[in-house]
Amino acid sequence: MIDVHTHILPGIDDGAADWEHSIKLARAAAAEGITGIIATPHHYDGKYSNDAETVKALTDELNGKLIELDIPVRIQPGQEIRAHNDLIFNWQAGKLLPMGESSYVLIEMPSSQIPKTMEQFVHELRLLGVRVVIAHPERNAEVVQNPDRLAELVELGAYAQVTTHSLLGGFGRGIEKSAWTLCRRGLIHIVSSDAHNLEWRGFRMKDAYERVEQELGPAWRRYFERNAQALWNGRSITDQPTIPQPTAKAAGWSKIKSLFGK
């Protein structure tokens, strides 16, 4: 398995606090069957600033330690870049990193709203040959209220990543519902952990993929796994399988559940 959104680099954001925690996260990833991780520390979010050179140097150092310790996980550099006014300028200036060796960038929106400039970013970056992957839109209040807002961005050429913990209910019932709604509408292209620590925000990739298989069918699990692998290999995200229609029985059950506000 490949995990393309993580905070595994030590001491540079609210993820792994130090080398010990980074190594523990890597060991946990290996135990789950994750072989490749893209490190995406926060960047430009008002609190953390992690420039391309710092991220690349720490990634190299972590890979060196993983080889030394014989932990079968490799890391590629990336950033979780907060949407900011100078985004296009900073990209052109070479200050921002794509996800690994791909031509996709991981962009984080504020949790309360979709920035007015988001459509422009998606469009302009696309003209530059760069595709935007929106980090965890299921946690954005505007998207939760109106998934059509995400659909508009996807229509413009954006992609979206859902977080394993959202799918598994770790952020509460509302976010869980939002995550599955976006998946069922075909607005999600990648599943990843956004792992920060082992205590309460680990990987849970295996659990999430199993739930995807149960809820959406094996073709969707393969689709998400294939896309993560494609980013790792520097290739493009592929076309989606058909959205599974709920069976009459399942549709009846969800109607009953909705009557009870679930």
Ligand SMILES: [Fe+2]
């Ligand atoms: Fe993140």
